[in-house]
Amino acid sequence: MNDEFSLEEVLGSKVRIRILKALFRLGEANITRIARETNTHFSLVEKHLQKLKEIGIVEEKRIGRIRLFGLNYSNPKVHLLMELIRSMEGT
Structure with missing residues (x-):
């Protein structure tokens, strides 16, 4: 985990912003639920979650x-x- 990140890493992607908003609303969720909530393909959500996880x-x-x-x-x-x-x- 890396607590240092740039705003571009987090807010430079509409998908990441939608994921963050969904997690803020839902609390915890699996990838399928997040994909449904954000109207985004499973594999794309998985990729962005991995990046968000890497930066903490x-x-x-x-x-x-x-x-x-x-x-x-x-x-x-x-x-x-x-x-x-x-x-x-x-x-």
């Missing part, structure tokens, strides 16, 4: 064969990102 924004939890993803709230930058998204969305 998303964490993965395994329960048997099920992979659940959620925001990594232990990273203070996640709180800032969510605040930015919330203010931009007007919620």
